[in-house]
Amino acid sequence: METAEKSVEERAETMVPVSVLRESLFATLAQNAVLLLEPLMTGFDQVLADFNHAKDDGKANEVSVSLLRQLQNDYLAHVAEAIPKLKVKELKKEIYPTVSAKQASDYFSDRLHEDIRAAFRRVELKSSLTEQEKLEALRGILRTRYIDARLKRFFVSGEIKTGERRQFQGKGFRSTGQEAIYAAGLRLKRGSDYQRDGNYFGDFVAPMIRDLGLALAMGQKPYDIMAAQMAKVGKPTNGKDLHIGDFSCGVLPPSAPITISSGSACGIGFALKGTGRVMINCIGEGGTSGGEWHEVINFAAVRNMPIVFVVQNNQTALATPVHEQSAAFNFALKASGYGIRGITIDGTDPEAIFAAITEAADACRNGHGPVLVELVCMRMCGHAHHDDMLYFGKEPDQNREYVPPDKISGGYVDLQKYSYWYQKDPIKQYKKQLNEEGVLDDDAWQEMVAEVDEEVEQAAREVVEAPWPKAELAGHPVFADGDAQTHHDPMADRRFEFPAKRTWQPDEPPGVQFDPKGQTFWQAIVEALTEEMRRDPEIFMLGEDIGGNYGNAFVILKSMLPEFGERMINTPLSEGAIIGCATGAALAGKRPVAEIQFNDFIASGFNQLVNNAAKIYYRWGHPVPMTVRLPWGGLRHAGPYHSQNTEPWFYRTPGLKIVCPSTPREANGLLKSAIRDDNPVLYLEHIALYRDANIKQSLPDADQNFVIPIGSAHLKREGEELTIITYGAYVHRCLAAARALEEEGISCQVLDLRSIMPLDKAAILDCVRTTGKVLIVQEDSKTGGIGQSVASVITEEVFEYLDAPVVVLGALDTPVPYSPPLEEFFLISEQQIEETVRKLAEY
Numbered sequence: 106m107e108t109a110e111k112s113v114e115e116r117a118e119t120m121v122p123v124s125v126l127r128e129s130l131f132a133t134l135a136q137n138a139v140l141l142l143e144p145l146m147t148g149f150d151q152v153l154a155d156f157n158h159a160k161d162d163g164k165a166n167e168v169s170v171s172l173l174r175q176l177q178n179d180y181l182a183h184v185a186e187a188i189p190k191l192k193v194k195e196l197k198k199e200i201y202p203t204v205s206a207k208q209a210s211d212y213f214s215d216r217l218h219e220d221i222r223a224a225f226r227r228v229e230l231k232s233s234l235t236e237q238e239k240l241e242a243l244r245g246i247l248r249t250r251y252i253d254a255r256l257k258r259f260f261v262s263g264e265i266k267t268g269e270r271r272q273f274q275g276k277g278f279r280s281t282g283q284e285a286i287y288a289a290g291l292r293l294k295r296g297s298d299y300q301r302d303g304n305y306f307g308d309f310v311a312p313m314i315r316d317l318g319l320a321l322a323m324g325q326k327p328y329d330i331m332a333a334q335m336a337k338v339g340k341p342t343n344g345k346d347l348h349i350g351d352f353s354c355g356v357l358p359p360s361a362p363i364t365i366s367s368g369s370a371c372g373i374g375f376a377l378k379g380t381g382r383v384m385i386n387c388i389g390e391g392g393t394s395g396g397e398w399h400e401v402i403n404f405a406a407v408r409n410m411p412i413v414f415v416v417q418n419n420q421t422a423l424a425t426p427v428h429e430q431s432a433a434f435n436f437a438l439k440a441s442g443y444g445i446r447g448i449t450i451d452g453t454d455p456e457a458i459f460a461a462i463t464e465a466a467d468a469c470r471n472g473h474g475p476v477l478v479e480l481v482c483m484r485m486c487g488h489a490h491h492d493d494m495l496y497f498g499k500e501p502d503q504n505r506e507y508v509p510p511d512k513i514s515g516g517y518v519d520l521q522k523y524s525y526w527y528q529k530d531p532i533k534q535y536k537k538q539l540n541e542e543g544v545l546d547d548d549a550w551q552e553m554v555a556e557v558d559e560e561v562e563q564a565a566r567e568v569v570e571a572p573w574p575k576a577e578l579a580g581h582p583v584f585a586d587g588d589a590q591t592h593h594d595p596m597a598d599r600r601f602e603f604p605a606k607r608t609w610q611p612d613e614p615p616g617v618q619f620d621p622k623g624q625t626f627w628q629a630i631v632e633a634l635t636e637e638m639r640r641d642p643e644i645f646m647l648g649e650d651i652g653g654n655y656g657n658a659f660v661i662l663k664s665m666l667p668e669f670g671e672r673m674i675n676t677p678l679s680e681g682a683i684i685g686c687a688t689g690a691a692l693a694g695k696r697p698v699a700e701i702q703f704n705d706f707i708a709s710g711f712n713q714l715v716n717n718a719a720k721i722y723y724r725w726g727h728p729v730p731m732t733v734r735l736p737w738g739g740l741r742h743a744g745p746y747h748s749q750n751t752e753p754w755f756y757r758t759p760g761l762k763i764v765c766p767s768t769p770r771e772a773n774g775l776l777k778s779a780i781r782d783d784n785p786v787l788y789l790e791h792i793a794l795y796r797d798a799n800i801k802q803s804l805p806d807a808d809q810n811f812v813i814p815i816g817s818a819h820l821k822r823e824g825e826e827l828t829i830i831t832y833g834a835y836v837h838r839c840l841a842a843a844r845a846l847e848e849e850g851i852s853c854q855v856l857d858l859r860s861i862m863p864l865d866k867a868a869i870l871d872c873v874r875t876t877g878k879v880l881i882v883q884e885d886s887k888t889g890g891i892g893q894s895v896a897s898v899i900t901e902e903v904f905e906y907l908d909a910p911v912v913v914l915g916a917l918d919t920p921v922p923y924s925p926p927l928e929e930f931f932l933i934s935e936q937q938i939e940e941t942v943r944k945l946a947e948y
Contacts (some may be wrong), residue, residue: 265568282337307355327564585784767834774812
């Protein structure tokens, strides 16, 4: 895969046609400074004439790379002088509060200079391509087309049969017309030189679902690509997902909610900053309509992340045309809204793609990212294999060539556009160019075609012969430290096998002690964060208003700023970007601690959390060590958007762990465990407990390495007649009720779940066995809450031990109201808990 570049001396003597340079400059200025196009191009011609006169080598139509930089500097000096100047008095005028005309002029002048430098650099890069690189690009484009065609043949041929001899067509997203993206990878850090000891040290790419060519360029094998789409054994998904991608060679597997990859790319880019490595993030023009893409590109721009955002404008998002996706003249113009550079180029020209992506990547490596590159092309087929019939109006003949326009009728494709792009087949165009350059003759072309054909057919034969994944792989662990799952017969053994009494709590005695001289809940959180940040330099925090001089919305983190300010990252108000960035950074070796300002706002990051972070380990086996801190809960009269309980939203999401401490000691120990865990952990910290002086506790010294295992419940109070199961702030309401009931002669034990996922089933079932009566109390609304799920576990597994119905108490099934009397009525009171216990005791 590695391709030899020209030496410094060879590059310096390479001659660049002036017409090519002028064309590149014209296209750049027409896009970014069209109102100044005529004077700027006239100025270039004058500078060029003066330059040729000075060098006097008789080569007015070409210039060597060694002199290209001098020509660039001469032209930039001319531009600086030639742009009309405002009068000094006018420059000082304020055009809007705090910003003068001069500031605006300087900003756009700097942007113009950057665009001009980039135009010159792209020309230099194109001239630096070796014959070997050009041939690799053509071969890669050809491999992409042939693999796509072979997958289509799988879809219609019936070659793949399941164990029951049923045809399996597979599912895949077609790439015909977009193969030239292969060239984007030519100068990226890729291949075996960047794979050592099971780790990857090169650049990363986040391809869109149809960027088969980019995955091949980075080193993913044809067999693995085809096996994934045909659901056969193959890395990295082994039948659990169908998308391209292999993280071990720098290819982030995409996801069906297509903006997800942009979130992960943001985090990987964040982790790569300052390392000389880059992330290339691709998305289609339809995907740019997604809010997460905007969140991510904005965050990346604010933090100068080394990310090249590539928009593949292939004219159609499934069947929706461009003009119904965006009113922008082109997609590169969106870059200016984020304060970054953007350029639009021909997405069927491999050398233009190579130059644009490489120039942008080099800028990112040097701290001048991100950059947006739009590739204009056309998808010359259906969205997926099954869609060709609708695209063309009938199922096309299966071959490796574009379908001629005169063979199309009745489909949804825009035939006028299709006819234009039909002439721009990247294989035919680039083969012709290399033939004219003397790089490729007909014999070499036929040999290349035969080799690629055999390579693809050999991989296809291997896919046909490959085994199906073992059925039990469906139960692959969802946690990096988890066990495989399988189905169990709930009626096979109706007796739970109990351990000796309370072996599920060997290191913690029952009960809870408070100390008025101890630390508050929030101080325990800060101590845990401080200990962990000192222990591991890969840990960082990100969230809204946590950095600067503020220290989060509750000001609890302010004391950490002097020591860790550079690792406490203020983010835009973008929950999707926060979770996406945390996910990507975790993939890249960091241990992010993300904060969502109020847990209610996590809804805005739902996609990144549920469809991205939670699924990764199951899909392709990579740990995602990230913690999401969620200030949580009511009891504070804060209304429907700062009080709700979101834990049921995520309880049934495989791949997420959830903890909810109720005391300072647990807040400290569980947070450290969450940060050290190799899975996404939601850490619910109840706001009403932050400054509760009644629950202060003394904490172990930092050198004691105190942690509390995730998945362990704790018996807060012993009792004999009835078990109360609860979690969060309601632990304290239930303890108060139990104390009051003890005076009436009713003995209750109180079990604090403190870990919702995974549940400590041993603790729950053992407590039920000892008392036979259960009350489950939650702050959340009753319907669909954690309590009802726990009740289901109890009735299914230890029904024989019950002496009364399992009762669940929860809040009303309404949003959390604001006014104090309304919220108090909405929530379960201590008196309601006591009354329910009395009735259960009498049952």
